Amino acid sequence: MIVAERKTIPELIEILKGQKKVLVLGCGTCVTVCLAGGEREVSIISSALRIASRLAGFSLQIEELTIERQCDNVFIEKAAEAIERNDAVLSLGCGAGVQAIAERYPAKPVYAGLNTAFLGILEERAVWTEKCVACGACVLHEYGGICPITRCAKHMLNGPCGGSREDRCEVLPDRPCAWQLIYQRLKGIGQLDRLKQIKPPKNWNASIHGGLRVIVREDHRI
Amino acid sequence: MTSDSRLEKILSRGDFAVTSECGPPRGADPEVIQKKGALIKDSVDAINVTDNQTSVVRMSSFSSCVILKQMGINPVLQMVTRDRNRIAIQSDILGAAALGINNILCLSGDHQKFGDHGKAKNVYDLDSIHLIQTVKQMRDEGKFLGGDDIKGKPRFFIGAAANPFADPFEFRVVRLAKKVAAGAQFIQTQCIYNLDRFKQWMQLVRDRGLHEKVHILGGVTPMKSLGMANYMKKMVPGMDVPDNLIARLKGVPKEKQADEGIKISVETIQQLREIKGVHGVHIMAIEWEEMVPGITQEAGLLPRPKVE
Numbered sequence: 001m002i003v004a005e006r007k008t009i010p011e012l013i014e015i016l017k018g019q020k021k022v023l024v025l026g027c028g029t030c031v032t033v034c035l036a037g038g039e040r041e042v043s044i045i046s047s048a049l050r051i052a053s054r055l056a057g058f059s060l061q062i063e064e065l066t067i068e069r070q071c072d073n074v075f076i077e078k079a080a081e082a083i084e085r086n087d088a089v090l091s092l093g094c095g096a097g098v099q100a101i102a103e104r105y106p107a108k109p110v111y112a113g114l115n116t117a118f119l120g121i122l123e124e125r126a127v128w129t130e131k132c133v134a135c136g137a138c139v140l141h142e143y144g145g146i147c148p149i150t151r152c153a154k155h156m157l158n159g160p161c162g163g164s165r166e167d168r169c170e171v172l173p174d175r176p177c178a179w180q181l182i183y184q185r186l187k188g189i190g191q192l193d194r195l196k197q198i199k200p201p202k203n204w205n206a207s208i209h210g211g212l213r214v215i216v217r218e219d220h221r222i
Numbered sequence: 223m224t225s226d227s228r229l230e231k232i233l234s235r236g237d238f239a240v241t242s243e244c245g246p247p248r249g250a251d252p253e254v255i256q257k258k259g260a261l262i263k264d265s266v267d268a269i270n271v272t273d274n275q276t277s278v279v280r281m282s283s284f285s286s287c288v289i290l291k292q293m294g295i296n297p298v299l300q301m302v303t304r305d306r307n308r309i310a311i312q313s314d315i316l317g318a319a320a321l322g323i324n325n326i327l328c329l330s331g332d333h334q335k336f337g338d339h340g341k342a343k344n345v346y347d348l349d350s351i352h353l354i355q356t357v358k359q360m361r362d363e364g365k366f367l368g369g370d371d372i373k374g375k376p377r378f379f380i381g382a383a384a385n386p387f388a389d390p391f392e393f394r395v396v397r398l399a400k401k402v403a404a405g406a407q408f409i410q411t412q413c414i415y416n417l418d419r420f421k422q423w424m425q426l427v428r429d430r431g432l433h434e435k436v437h438i439l440g441g442v443t444p445m446k447s448l449g450m451a452n453y454m455k456k457m458v459p460g461m462d463v464p465d466n467l468i469a470r471l472k473g474v475p476k477e478k479q480a481d482e483g484i485k486i487s488v489e490t491i492q493q494l495r496e497i498k499g500v501h502g503v504h505i506m507a508i509e510w511e512e513m514v515p516g517i518t519q520e521a522g523l524l525p526r527p528k529v530e
Contacts, residue, residue, distance in 0.1 A: 153333050154304070154344070158351040158400060160393075161330050162385030162412060163459035170459030171333045183390050195393070198400055201308065201352045201367065 001121070002030040002094045003128045004037060004114040009048050013056050015111050016049070016090065020058075023086040024049070024113070025079060025101070026066030027093035034128055037092030037114050039066040045092065045113065070097025076104055083108060136206030136213060142194055144185035149202070151178035157199040224361065224407070227324040227379035228296035228529045229268040233408060233437040238495060239502030240523050241298065241410065241439060242514050243270035244290070246281035255286045259293050262514040267526055268325055270298040270410070270504070274305065277337025284314060287323050298381065299323050302331025307347040308356070308367050315360060319376030327381040327410065328353035351404045354382055358405030382406035384438075386423035387416060387462035395426040402436045409436055410504040413443040413454075416462040417493055424497050433499025440494040443506045444513055445483035448472055484517060491521040 007015075016022060024046045032038025046062045053060035065082050069075040070093030083089055083101070088109040091098040095116040102110040118130035133150045139157070140147055149155045153171035160179030163170030169177045186192050204210070223230060232239050242262050247254035259269060269290055273283040287297035299318050306314065318326070330350040334342045348356065357380050359365055364375045382401045386394055398409065414420045420440070427433050445451045448471040455463035467486065474482045487505070494500050503523075507513045518524050 153335075154330050154349070155346045156330065156349040158349050158397075160388070160390075160397075161350075162383060162388050163333075164388050165460055167389060171335050177389070180390055183393055196396060196400070198351055198355070198404055201348050204347060 001033055001119070002096075002116060003034045003118050003120045003130070004031050004094050004116045006036055006041065006045065006092075007113055007115060009045075009052050012045070012049060012090065012113060013052050016053070016060060016088070017056070017058065019060065019088045019109075021061045021063070021086045021088075022049075023063045023065060023079070023082050023089045025070065025082075025089050025091050025093070026064075027070040027091075027097050028066055028068045029071075031092060031094055031097075031114060032066075034122075035126070037094075042066050042092055045090075049090075070094075071100045073100070073104065076101060133207070135202070135204075136210075137203055139199075139202075142199065143182045144189060144191060144194075146178060146182045146185055148178055148182060151181070157202060225324040225377040225379040226322075227268070229298070229325055229408070230379035231529045232267050232527060233501055237527050238523070239268075239437070239439060240266045240505065240518055240526065241268045241270060241502065242266045242505045242507065242511070243272060243298075243300075244286065244511060245272050245275060245509065246283065246286040248278070248280050250281065252289050255281070255289050256293065258511045259290045259295050261511050263293065263295055264526065265515045265518040265524060266505070267502075267529075268296040268298050270300055270327060273300040273302045273329070273331065274337070276332050277304070277334045277339065277342075279338060284318055284323075287318070288321050291322055296325065297323055298325040298327050300327045300329060301353065302329045303346055303348045303350060303353050304331035304334065304344050307345050311348065311353065311356060312360065312366055315357060315376050315378070316372075316374075319378065324377060325379045325381060326357055327383065328357065328406070329383055350382065351400055354380055354401060354404040354406050362405075379407055380405050381408045381410060383411070384409045385412040385460045386414075386420050387412055388460040391423075392426075394423065395430060395432070398427065398436075399430060399432060402432055406436055408501075409438045411438065411441040412460060413441045413506065414490060414494070415454075415467050416464045417490065419462060420494075421497060424499055428499050437501040438499055439502040439504040440490075440497075440500050441504050441506060442487050442490050442494070442517075443508060444487040444510065444517065445471060445479070446510060447476070447479045447483070450483075484513060484520070487517050488520040491517070491523070 024042050026037050026039055026042035042064050046064050067075045067079050090111050090113045091101055092113045098112045119132040120128045120130045123129045135149050164177035167176050167180045169175050244258040271283040271286040274280055283300050287299045290297040328350050334344050357378050360376050364372045384398050451468050451471050454461050471479050491503050
């Protein structure tokens with residue numbers, strides 16, 4: 001899922017300075033699960049903003065609403081009236097949600113209340129870790145299901161680098177070295193031979209470096 | 223010969239090679255690198271110039287190599303994949319060759335987190351093994367990575383690094399084999415303090431016959447003090463400093479620790495010379511270049527052989 005983090009209240013006050021009526025809009029999907037932008041966070045952030053804006057000298061009038069999915073027009077429709085009657089929207093959706101709202105309402109200021117961080121999973125209670133950078137050309141089958149592009153700080157395809165010691169990554173010493181995990185996993189499933197081959201340079205064009213990515217399914221277009 | 227490198231000539235005729243390194247200055251003054259070069263020029267066969275080591279911005283390895291070259295030194299251009307994509311890398315390879323640089327050490331580089339620009343974006347378009355392949359392809363096939371022909375092939379003696387002390391230990395030799403298969407002709411290892419572990423690794427290297435395909439130069443870094451030894455042990459990733467070495471430095475008065483550090487290095491070099499498959503040493507006297515002549519003298523490595 002998409003994992004995001006809340007911006008701080010001082011940051012949000014800076015962003016919303018000068019606004020009068022703001023809709024704080026939550027999203028019921030990924031960011032609800034990662035405790036960043038669901039109904040509960042909408043309520044907490046709204047209360048905090050009411051107090052903080054008063055202290056900052058521009059009392060915000062805040063309306064709260066959470067829709068099922070901000071990245072989908074069908075659901076955005078359900079926020080239409082609330083969006084119309086406010087001066088601006090503070091979206092607690094991911095980056096896709098914020099932009100979906102902004103595209104739908106060209107005349108309305110839409111601000112991001114979250115920092116969208118990564119595609120990841122819940123590792124343990126209240127701890128999320130990144131698993132995928134969405135590089136557009138998956139190589140997981142080569143590495144025992146552990147992604148060296150996401151989980152190695154140097155994105156090495158022919159790792160490990162010389163810095164790992166006692167299974168730890170030199171860049172993030174509290175995290176295991178991805179290459180140590182790949183090695184153990186491939187050993188465990190009897191596929192160590194995969195690591196003997198030299199993997200060629202990656203085509204980064206399938207990733208963000210090729211410009212905006214668009215997927216068109218001709219077979220599904222009418 | 224794949225290049226005009228003095229280092230390649232010395233290694234291919236079977237002489238025990240000595241290389242060292244200079245860290246470029248954090249400024250534009252060429253005299254810093256000239257002074258360091260002059261200090262060690264006659265004690266070694268080639269001098270590496272580090273490429274923004276530990277991700278701290280310094281004068282480029284490329285230009286420092288040119289300065290050394292002008293002094294009659296055979297420089298080794300260290301190049302990391304952290305800061306350049308495949309376009310910049312190939313361009314720099316051509317430029318370096320045009321200026322008479324003929325050794326290259328292919329590295330991934332220290333992560334920017336360790337340096338003075340922690341907010342920088344790293345590149346890592348290629349990894350170190352890809353870099354080796356790139357230089358080899360440009361030299362031997364005369365082709366860019368993109369497939370186009372090169373007019374005027376760059377002739378390089380290709381080097382790579384190996385760390386016998388990092389984990390997973392049993393995979394380290396497999397990785398060395400990959401570097402050799404990619405085109406590495408010489409290897410400079412991480413600093414060796416744990417000789418037992420290094421010998422184990424060399425045994426694995428010989429078991430695979432890699433010592434006959436690549437020249438291995440053992441890395442040696444003299445300890446200036448007990449403080450430095452403790453720092454290397456605890457803070458430097460991928461470094462294996464055994465307790466008995468710490469104890470040995472602890473056992474001498476503070477003002478004698480530097481001498482003891484030099485003595486340890488000389489002994490290490492002597493032991494490395496006895497190991498089958500070790501074809502040279504790479505002395506990294508970090509901001510202590512002035513000790514290199516003494517170390518090489520004591521270790522019986524002088525005078526350095528002449529090359530036509």
